Amino acid sequence: MNTKLRKSVLGIAGLAFAGGLAAGPLNHHEPTSTATTPAAVVQADKAGGVDTAKLVPHGVQGAQSRIDLNDEQVGNVKAIIAATKKSGLDERAAVISIATSLQESKLENLGHLGDANDHDSLGLFQQRPSSGWGTPKQITDPEYSTMAFQKGLKQVDGWHNMPLTEAAQTVQVSAYPDAYAQWEQQAADLVAQHWNS
Template structure:
Protein backbone atom coordinates (compact mmCIF):
# COMPACT_ATOMS: atom_id res chain seq x y z
CA UNK A 1 0.00 0.00 0.00
CA UNK A 2 1.54 3.33 -0.92
CA UNK A 3 1.83 6.09 1.67
CA UNK A 4 -0.56 8.41 -0.20
CA UNK A 5 -3.30 5.79 -0.16
CA UNK A 6 -2.50 4.91 3.46
CA UNK A 7 -2.72 8.53 4.60
CA UNK A 8 -5.96 9.04 2.66
CA UNK A 9 -7.50 5.99 4.35
CA UNK A 10 -6.37 7.09 7.77
CA UNK A 11 -7.71 10.60 7.30
CA UNK A 12 -11.09 9.16 6.42
CA UNK A 13 -11.35 7.21 9.64
CA UNK A 14 -14.13 8.97 11.53
CA UNK A 15 -12.26 12.18 12.09
CA UNK A 16 -9.63 10.41 14.16
CA UNK A 17 -6.90 12.40 12.46
CA UNK A 18 -6.67 16.09 11.83
CA UNK A 19 -7.35 17.33 8.32
CA UNK A 20 -3.78 18.58 8.20
CA UNK A 21 -2.54 15.01 8.05
CA UNK A 22 -1.11 14.89 11.57
CA UNK A 23 -1.62 11.34 12.72
CA UNK A 24 -0.38 8.99 15.39
CA UNK A 25 3.06 8.65 13.85
CA UNK A 26 4.94 8.78 10.61
CA UNK A 27 3.67 6.52 7.87
CA UNK A 28 6.15 4.38 6.04
CA UNK A 29 5.90 3.32 2.46
CA UNK A 30 7.39 -0.13 2.81
CA UNK A 31 5.98 -3.19 1.15
CA UNK A 32 5.15 -6.05 3.48
CA UNK A 33 8.10 -8.41 3.78
CA UNK A 34 7.75 -11.63 1.92
CA UNK A 35 7.18 -14.17 4.65
CA UNK A 36 5.74 -17.60 4.31
CA UNK A 37 2.38 -17.69 6.09
CA UNK A 38 1.03 -20.85 7.56
CA UNK A 39 -1.85 -21.68 9.85
CA UNK A 40 -0.93 -21.84 13.51
CA UNK A 41 -2.57 -24.02 16.12
CA UNK A 42 -3.95 -22.06 19.02
CA UNK A 43 -2.53 -23.55 22.18
CA UNK A 44 -5.35 -23.12 24.69
CA UNK A 45 -7.32 -26.00 26.16
CA UNK A 46 -10.88 -25.14 25.42
CA UNK A 47 -12.90 -25.48 22.27
CA UNK A 48 -14.72 -22.28 23.23
CA UNK A 49 -13.99 -20.45 19.99
CA UNK A 50 -13.67 -21.60 16.38
CA UNK A 51 -9.92 -21.47 16.03
CA UNK A 52 -10.12 -20.91 12.28
CA UNK A 53 -11.63 -17.47 12.89
CA UNK A 54 -8.75 -16.36 15.10
CA UNK A 55 -5.85 -16.70 12.66
CA UNK A 56 -7.50 -17.19 9.27
CA UNK A 57 -4.48 -16.14 7.19
CA UNK A 58 -1.63 -17.67 9.19
CA UNK A 59 1.00 -15.68 11.03
CA UNK A 60 3.89 -13.68 9.62
CA UNK A 61 7.36 -13.99 11.09
CA UNK A 62 8.63 -14.96 14.51
CA UNK A 63 6.12 -14.85 17.34
CA UNK A 64 6.67 -13.20 20.72
CA UNK A 65 5.00 -14.01 24.02
CA UNK A 66 5.01 -12.37 27.44
CA UNK A 67 3.66 -13.46 30.80
CA UNK A 68 0.66 -11.39 31.89
CA UNK A 69 -0.19 -10.14 35.36
CA UNK A 70 -3.70 -9.56 36.70
CA UNK A 71 -3.86 -5.98 35.36
CA UNK A 72 -2.92 -7.11 31.85
CA UNK A 73 -5.48 -9.95 31.92
CA UNK A 74 -8.13 -7.46 33.07
CA UNK A 75 -7.21 -5.30 30.06
CA UNK A 76 -7.56 -8.32 27.75
CA UNK A 77 -11.04 -8.90 29.16
CA UNK A 78 -11.89 -5.20 28.72
CA UNK A 79 -10.80 -5.33 25.07
CA UNK A 80 -12.91 -8.44 24.48
CA UNK A 81 -15.95 -6.86 26.19
CA UNK A 82 -15.59 -3.70 24.10
CA UNK A 83 -15.23 -5.79 20.93
CA UNK A 84 -18.49 -7.57 21.71
CA UNK A 85 -20.16 -4.24 22.55
CA UNK A 86 -19.01 -2.91 19.15
CA UNK A 87 -20.70 -5.91 17.50
CA UNK A 88 -17.43 -7.26 16.15
CA UNK A 89 -16.13 -10.81 16.15
CA UNK A 90 -13.25 -12.73 17.66
CA UNK A 91 -10.89 -11.80 14.82
CA UNK A 92 -11.35 -8.10 15.62
CA UNK A 93 -10.44 -8.90 19.24
CA UNK A 94 -7.28 -10.69 18.06
CA UNK A 95 -6.26 -7.63 16.02
CA UNK A 96 -7.02 -5.29 18.93
CA UNK A 97 -5.17 -7.38 21.53
CA UNK A 98 -2.14 -7.87 19.27
CA UNK A 99 -2.07 -4.11 18.70
CA UNK A 100 -2.24 -3.39 22.43
CA UNK A 101 0.46 -5.99 23.10
CA UNK A 102 2.77 -4.14 20.71
CA UNK A 103 1.85 -0.64 21.79
CA UNK A 104 1.79 -1.05 25.59
CA UNK A 105 2.25 -4.73 26.49
CA UNK A 106 -1.39 -4.46 27.64
CA UNK A 107 -0.52 -1.91 30.33
CA UNK A 108 -2.72 1.19 30.44
CA UNK A 109 0.13 3.70 30.20
CA UNK A 110 -0.16 7.30 31.30
CA UNK A 111 2.21 10.02 30.20
CA UNK A 112 5.80 8.74 30.53
CA UNK A 113 7.47 12.15 30.78
CA UNK A 114 10.65 12.42 28.71
CA UNK A 115 10.23 8.79 27.56
CA UNK A 116 6.79 9.52 26.08
CA UNK A 117 6.28 9.29 22.32
CA UNK A 118 4.67 12.68 21.70
CA UNK A 119 1.42 12.60 23.69
CA UNK A 120 0.68 8.87 23.22
CA UNK A 121 -1.08 7.16 26.12
CA UNK A 122 -3.24 4.19 27.05
CA UNK A 123 -3.37 0.61 25.83
CA UNK A 124 -3.19 1.62 22.17
CA UNK A 125 -0.84 4.60 22.60
CA UNK A 126 -3.42 6.91 21.08
CA UNK A 127 -2.73 10.64 20.89
CA UNK A 128 -5.12 13.38 22.01
CA UNK A 129 -3.41 15.75 19.55
CA UNK A 130 -4.38 13.42 16.71
CA UNK A 131 -8.07 13.38 17.58
CA UNK A 132 -8.32 10.05 19.42
CA UNK A 133 -9.96 11.66 22.45
CA UNK A 134 -9.02 13.33 25.70
CA UNK A 135 -6.37 11.88 28.01
CA UNK A 136 -9.14 10.60 30.27
CA UNK A 137 -10.85 8.90 27.32
CA UNK A 138 -7.82 7.24 25.76
CA UNK A 139 -6.68 5.90 29.12
CA UNK A 140 -10.08 4.23 29.60
CA UNK A 141 -9.73 0.67 28.21
CA UNK A 142 -13.29 0.51 26.89
CA UNK A 143 -13.15 3.92 25.19
CA UNK A 144 -9.70 3.34 23.67
CA UNK A 145 -10.71 -0.08 22.36
CA UNK A 146 -13.93 1.30 20.88
CA UNK A 147 -11.93 4.09 19.19
CA UNK A 148 -9.48 1.54 17.75
CA UNK A 149 -12.33 -0.70 16.55
CA UNK A 150 -14.16 2.27 15.02
CA UNK A 151 -11.06 2.89 12.94
CA UNK A 152 -10.72 -0.80 12.09
CA UNK A 153 -14.34 -1.03 10.93
CA UNK A 154 -13.66 1.72 8.42
CA UNK A 155 -10.72 -0.10 6.82
CA UNK A 156 -12.16 -1.75 3.73
CA UNK A 157 -11.38 -5.45 3.75
CA UNK A 158 -9.57 -5.52 7.11
CA UNK A 159 -10.83 -9.10 7.61
CA UNK A 160 -8.87 -10.19 4.54
CA UNK A 161 -5.63 -8.45 5.53
CA UNK A 162 -2.73 -9.88 7.49
CA UNK A 163 -3.06 -8.70 11.10
CA UNK A 164 -0.09 -6.36 10.91
CA UNK A 165 -1.51 -4.56 7.85
CA UNK A 166 -4.94 -4.11 9.45
CA UNK A 167 -3.40 -2.79 12.68
CA UNK A 168 -1.00 -0.51 10.84
CA UNK A 169 -3.76 1.02 8.74
CA UNK A 170 -5.44 2.20 11.95
CA UNK A 171 -2.36 2.98 14.04
CA UNK A 172 0.04 4.41 11.43
CA UNK A 173 3.08 3.30 13.41
CA UNK A 174 6.70 4.05 12.60
CA UNK A 175 7.20 0.27 13.00
CA UNK A 176 4.40 -1.23 10.91
CA UNK A 177 5.51 -4.86 10.94
CA UNK A 178 5.91 -5.20 14.71
CA UNK A 179 2.23 -6.05 15.25
CA UNK A 180 2.61 -9.43 13.52
CA UNK A 181 4.74 -10.92 16.30
CA UNK A 182 1.81 -10.90 18.77
CA UNK A 183 -0.79 -12.71 16.68
CA UNK A 184 -0.43 -16.14 18.28
CA UNK A 185 -0.56 -14.85 21.86
CA UNK A 186 -3.50 -12.59 21.01
CA UNK A 187 -5.38 -15.54 19.49
CA UNK A 188 -4.64 -17.66 22.55
CA UNK A 189 -5.97 -14.91 24.82
CA UNK A 190 -9.16 -14.51 22.79
CA UNK A 191 -9.74 -18.27 22.77
CA UNK A 192 -9.24 -18.37 26.53
CA UNK A 193 -11.34 -15.33 27.49
CA UNK A 194 -13.96 -14.80 24.77
CA UNK A 195 -16.62 -16.82 26.62
CA UNK A 196 -15.41 -16.29 30.17
Protein backbone atom coordinates in the same frame (compact mmCIF):
# COMPACT_ATOMS: atom_id res chain seq x y z
CA MET B 1 -8.25 -27.84 -2.16
CA ASN B 2 -9.62 -28.48 1.30
CA THR B 3 -9.65 -25.65 3.85
CA LYS B 4 -7.03 -27.12 6.19
CA LEU B 5 -4.57 -27.74 3.34
CA ARG B 6 -5.24 -24.30 1.87
CA LYS B 7 -4.53 -22.63 5.22
CA SER B 8 -1.34 -24.63 5.60
CA VAL B 9 -0.17 -23.55 2.14
CA LEU B 10 -1.07 -19.93 2.86
CA GLY B 11 0.69 -20.11 6.23
CA ILE B 12 3.86 -21.47 4.64
CA ALA B 13 3.72 -18.80 1.93
CA GLY B 14 3.34 -16.18 4.66
CA LEU B 15 6.35 -17.61 6.46
CA ALA B 16 8.43 -17.41 3.30
CA PHE B 17 7.35 -13.81 2.76
CA ALA B 18 7.99 -12.76 6.35
CA GLY B 19 11.03 -14.94 6.93
CA GLY B 20 13.37 -11.97 7.13
CA LEU B 21 11.51 -10.17 9.90
CA ALA B 22 13.40 -9.78 13.15
CA ALA B 23 11.87 -11.34 16.23
CA GLY B 24 11.35 -9.46 19.45
CA PRO B 25 9.70 -6.21 20.29
CA LEU B 26 10.10 -3.36 17.86
CA ASN B 27 8.04 -1.10 20.06
CA HIS B 28 9.46 2.37 20.01
CA HIS B 29 8.33 3.16 23.55
CA GLU B 30 10.46 1.02 25.83
CA PRO B 31 12.35 -2.20 25.29
CA THR B 32 11.23 -5.36 27.05
CA SER B 33 12.43 -8.90 27.05
CA THR B 34 10.25 -11.37 25.21
CA ALA B 35 10.47 -14.99 24.26
CA THR B 36 10.12 -15.87 20.62
CA THR B 37 8.78 -19.02 19.08
CA PRO B 38 8.70 -20.14 15.46
CA ALA B 39 5.57 -19.25 13.55
CA ALA B 40 2.96 -21.98 13.40
CA VAL B 41 -0.07 -22.64 11.29
CA VAL B 42 -3.21 -22.59 13.41
CA GLN B 43 -5.24 -25.75 12.97
CA ALA B 44 -8.99 -25.61 12.70
CA ASP B 45 -10.29 -26.68 16.09
CA LYS B 46 -12.29 -25.34 18.95
CA ALA B 47 -10.68 -23.86 22.06
CA GLY B 48 -13.09 -22.65 24.70
CA GLY B 49 -15.91 -22.76 22.15
CA VAL B 50 -14.00 -20.46 19.75
CA ASP B 51 -13.07 -21.61 16.24
CA THR B 52 -9.32 -20.97 16.33
CA ALA B 53 -9.07 -21.06 12.52
CA LYS B 54 -11.13 -17.85 12.44
CA LEU B 55 -8.79 -16.17 14.92
CA VAL B 56 -5.77 -16.42 12.61
CA PRO B 57 -7.22 -17.02 9.15
CA HIS B 58 -3.92 -16.55 7.27
CA GLY B 59 -1.61 -18.24 9.77
CA VAL B 60 0.80 -16.14 11.78
CA GLN B 61 3.37 -14.04 9.97
CA GLY B 62 7.02 -14.43 11.04
CA ALA B 63 8.56 -15.26 14.39
CA GLN B 64 6.23 -14.79 17.33
CA SER B 65 6.88 -13.03 20.64
CA ARG B 66 5.19 -13.84 23.92
CA ILE B 67 5.19 -12.21 27.34
CA ASP B 68 3.89 -13.38 30.69
CA LEU B 69 0.88 -11.33 31.78
CA ASN B 70 0.09 -10.06 35.26
CA ASP B 71 -3.44 -9.64 36.63
CA GLU B 72 -3.73 -6.05 35.36
CA GLN B 73 -2.76 -7.08 31.84
CA VAL B 74 -5.24 -9.99 31.87
CA GLY B 75 -7.88 -7.53 33.08
CA ASN B 76 -7.08 -5.35 30.08
CA VAL B 77 -7.44 -8.37 27.76
CA LYS B 78 -10.89 -8.97 29.22
CA ALA B 79 -11.76 -5.27 28.84
CA ILE B 80 -10.72 -5.34 25.16
CA ILE B 81 -12.84 -8.45 24.57
CA ALA B 82 -15.85 -6.88 26.34
CA ALA B 83 -15.51 -3.69 24.28
CA THR B 84 -15.20 -5.76 21.10
CA LYS B 85 -18.47 -7.51 21.89
CA LYS B 86 -20.09 -4.16 22.75
CA SER B 87 -18.95 -2.85 19.35
CA GLY B 88 -20.69 -5.81 17.71
CA LEU B 89 -17.43 -7.17 16.30
CA ASP B 90 -16.16 -10.73 16.30
CA GLU B 91 -13.19 -12.63 17.69
CA ARG B 92 -10.91 -11.60 14.80
CA ALA B 93 -11.35 -7.93 15.74
CA ALA B 94 -10.39 -8.85 19.31
CA VAL B 95 -7.23 -10.62 18.09
CA ILE B 96 -6.21 -7.56 16.05
CA SER B 97 -6.97 -5.26 18.98
CA ILE B 98 -5.07 -7.32 21.55
CA ALA B 99 -2.06 -7.79 19.25
CA THR B 100 -2.01 -4.04 18.65
CA SER B 101 -2.13 -3.35 22.37
CA LEU B 102 0.61 -5.92 23.03
CA GLN B 103 2.83 -4.03 20.60
CA GLU B 104 1.92 -0.53 21.71
CA SER B 105 1.86 -0.94 25.50
CA LYS B 106 2.35 -4.63 26.40
CA LEU B 107 -1.32 -4.46 27.49
CA GLU B 108 -0.55 -1.81 30.11
CA ASN B 109 -2.78 1.24 30.36
CA LEU B 110 0.02 3.78 30.12
CA GLY B 111 -0.28 7.31 31.38
CA HIS B 112 2.13 10.08 30.44
CA LEU B 113 5.68 8.70 30.45
CA GLY B 114 7.57 11.99 30.74
CA ASP B 115 10.67 12.13 28.53
CA ALA B 116 10.10 8.50 27.44
CA ASN B 117 6.65 9.39 26.07
CA ASP B 118 6.10 9.27 22.33
CA HIS B 119 4.63 12.75 21.91
CA ASP B 120 1.36 12.65 23.88
CA SER B 121 0.60 8.93 23.41
CA LEU B 122 -1.46 7.32 26.17
CA GLY B 123 -3.35 4.17 27.12
CA LEU B 124 -3.45 0.61 25.82
CA PHE B 125 -3.09 1.65 22.17
CA GLN B 126 -0.77 4.66 22.64
CA GLN B 127 -3.40 6.95 21.12
CA ARG B 128 -2.75 10.70 21.00
CA PRO B 129 -5.19 13.38 22.16
CA SER B 130 -3.52 15.80 19.71
CA SER B 131 -4.41 13.43 16.85
CA GLY B 132 -8.11 13.39 17.72
CA TRP B 133 -8.35 10.04 19.53
CA GLY B 134 -10.05 11.63 22.55
CA THR B 135 -9.17 13.31 25.82
CA PRO B 136 -6.44 11.85 28.05
CA LYS B 137 -9.17 10.56 30.39
CA GLN B 138 -11.00 8.86 27.50
CA ILE B 139 -7.86 7.35 25.98
CA THR B 140 -6.83 5.82 29.30
CA ASP B 141 -10.25 4.14 29.64
CA PRO B 142 -9.78 0.61 28.19
CA GLU B 143 -13.33 0.40 26.84
CA TYR B 144 -13.19 3.81 25.16
CA SER B 145 -9.71 3.29 23.69
CA THR B 146 -10.64 -0.15 22.33
CA MET B 147 -13.84 1.14 20.77
CA ALA B 148 -11.93 4.11 19.26
CA PHE B 149 -9.37 1.72 17.76
CA GLN B 150 -12.13 -0.52 16.43
CA LYS B 151 -14.02 2.44 14.98
CA GLY B 152 -10.90 3.08 12.90
CA LEU B 153 -10.65 -0.61 12.05
CA LYS B 154 -14.24 -0.68 10.77
CA GLN B 155 -13.33 2.10 8.32
CA VAL B 156 -10.62 -0.05 6.71
CA ASP B 157 -12.08 -1.76 3.66
CA GLY B 158 -11.54 -5.51 3.88
CA TRP B 159 -9.87 -5.41 7.32
CA HIS B 160 -11.35 -8.79 8.19
CA ASN B 161 -9.45 -10.47 5.36
CA MET B 162 -6.15 -8.61 5.76
CA PRO B 163 -3.07 -9.88 7.52
CA LEU B 164 -3.16 -8.59 11.09
CA THR B 165 -0.20 -6.26 10.74
CA GLU B 166 -1.72 -4.55 7.68
CA ALA B 167 -5.06 -3.98 9.41
CA ALA B 168 -3.43 -2.69 12.60
CA GLN B 169 -1.00 -0.45 10.72
CA THR B 170 -3.76 1.12 8.66
CA VAL B 171 -5.41 2.29 11.89
CA GLN B 172 -2.32 3.05 13.96
CA VAL B 173 0.08 4.49 11.33
CA SER B 174 3.10 3.31 13.32
CA ALA B 175 6.75 3.96 12.54
CA TYR B 176 7.15 0.17 12.85
CA PRO B 177 4.39 -1.21 10.60
CA ASP B 178 5.46 -4.87 10.67
CA ALA B 179 5.84 -5.08 14.45
CA TYR B 180 2.22 -6.05 15.14
CA ALA B 181 2.60 -9.44 13.44
CA GLN B 182 4.80 -10.86 16.20
CA TRP B 183 1.92 -10.81 18.70
CA GLU B 184 -0.75 -12.56 16.64
CA GLN B 185 -0.40 -16.02 18.20
CA GLN B 186 -0.46 -14.76 21.79
CA ALA B 187 -3.43 -12.53 20.97
CA ALA B 188 -5.28 -15.47 19.39
CA ASP B 189 -4.51 -17.65 22.40
CA LEU B 190 -5.83 -14.95 24.75
CA VAL B 191 -9.04 -14.54 22.76
CA ALA B 192 -9.55 -18.31 22.68
CA GLN B 193 -9.04 -18.43 26.44
CA HIS B 194 -11.15 -15.43 27.47
CA TRP B 195 -13.83 -14.86 24.78
CA ASN B 196 -16.42 -16.99 26.58
CA SER B 197 -15.23 -16.44 30.16
